[in-house]
Amino acid sequence: MAPRAQWKGFLKVGQLGCNVALYTAASEAERIALHTLNRDTGHRVRRIFVDAETDKPVEREDQVKGYEIDKDQYVIFEPDEIQAVMPVSDKTIRIEAFIECGAIDSVYFDKPYYLAPASKAAAEAFFLIREGLKKDGVAAIAETVLFRRVRTLLIRAHGPGLIATMLNYKYEVRSADDAFDEIPDLKIKGEMLDLAEHIIDTKRGKFNPKEFDDRYEAALADLVKAKMAGKPLPKKKVPVATNVVDLMDALRQSAGKTPAKARAGGKAKAVPKAKTKVKTKAKTKAKTRGKAA
Numbered sequence: 399m400a401p402r403a404q405w406k407g408f409l410k411v412g413q414l415g416c417n418v419a420l421y422t423a424a425s426e427a428e429r430i431a432l433h434t435l436n437r438d439t440g441h442r443v444r445r446i447f448v449d450a451e452t453d454k455p456v457e458r459e460d461q462v463k464g465y466e467i468d469k470d471q472y473v474i475f476e477p478d479e480i481q482a483v484m485p486v487s488d489k490t491i492r493i494e495a496f497i498e499c500g501a502i503d504s505v506y507f508d509k510p511y512y513l514a515p516a517s518k519a520a521a522e523a524f525f526l527i528r529e530g531l532k533k534d535g536v537a538a539i540a541e542t543v544l545f546r547r548v549r550t551l552l553i554r555a556h557g558p559g560l561i562a563t564m565l566n567y568k569y570e571v572r573s574a575d576d577a578f579d580e581i582p583d584l585k586i587k588g589e590m591l592d593l594a595e596h597i598i599d600t601k602r603g604k605f606n607p608k609e610f611d612d613r614y615e616a617a618l619a620d621l622v623k624a625k626m627a628g629k630p631l632p633k634k635k636v637p638v639a640t641n642v643v644d645l646m647d648a649l650r651q652s653a654g655k656t657p658a659k660a661r662a663g664g665k666a667k668a669v670p671k672a673k674t675k676v677k678t679k680a681k682t683k684a685k686t687r688g689k690a691a
Contacts, residue, residue, distance in 0.1 A: 405544060406516050407489035409527065416523035417516040418491070420544075423561065424510055430618050487543035491551065491562070496536045502552060505574075506565045513553065513560035524560075531555040593649040600653070 403419035434443050447456045463480060464472030515524040531538060532555040540551045540562070550565045586594075617632065624631050 403516070404511065407491060407542070409491045409493070409513065409524070409540075411493035411527060411538070414523060414526065415490075416520035416527070418513050418520065418524065419516040420562065421512040421514065423512050429615060430622065432618075484546055485543045485548050491540050491542040491553075493538045493540045493553070495539045496531075496534070497539060499535060499537045499554060501537075502565070505571055507552075508564040508566050511562045511564070512556070513562045528555050528558075528560055531560075590646065590649060593646075593653045596653045597649070 401421050404422055405420040407418060407420075408415055409418040435441065436443055447461060448454060449456055462474050462476060464474045466472050515521045531553070538553040540553055542549060542551065544564070550567070551562045552565055553560050553562045620632055623629075
């Protein structure tokens, strides 16, 4: 049975176009869902909006949206005022440009969808667009109104169909500089770098989603089965803390080489540490101030 389309519309590039259907590519529907219940009655509970000051319930018709301009001060908007600024959809995905497939940083990727022709009559034009992308090895940047907002999509050929990945806007992506600001500038050479490269070479492989399991989901499923069958519940496995080891020995063990201590049969021989140059932003600024003085 074919899945239900999330959205149907028109895919257009220039004067060429076709009817398309959008399908969810990633979903949480298969996850185990736990509901919140009343312990005494076993009934499900529901959320009720209450006034933060009076604690009295607020009915849906009395609820409005507001933007906080100062502490506890809001600009209030009526539903029709918000509705008036929502974009009007003409159900068209317009391709604006073609780019190299790897030209967009994956940090901008949000949610993927499958695009397929919505009818047999649309198959020929759809096939032409897909084959054009595939032959030239490019992706398309498109724009449309989806789920009440203007969205930017990255469209790529994928098997017999297309994948449309919703993209984050620039204001939604935080700068990496803030997260990486305190990372020191290290220059590592010699055996350390050689061992690290060796480990990477021996661990090369291909991504296979079947090899990666959601361990929490599996444990939750086991818990549900045990509870239903009245069996003893699974015990929580506490990870054993490992001792802090010398970085060089850790690299050697990871690379399958015998650590210095094991080779010596007792006390480890002193291993000359690889030379590293540490250059932080703070030190750089200090030197700059010194020269200026």
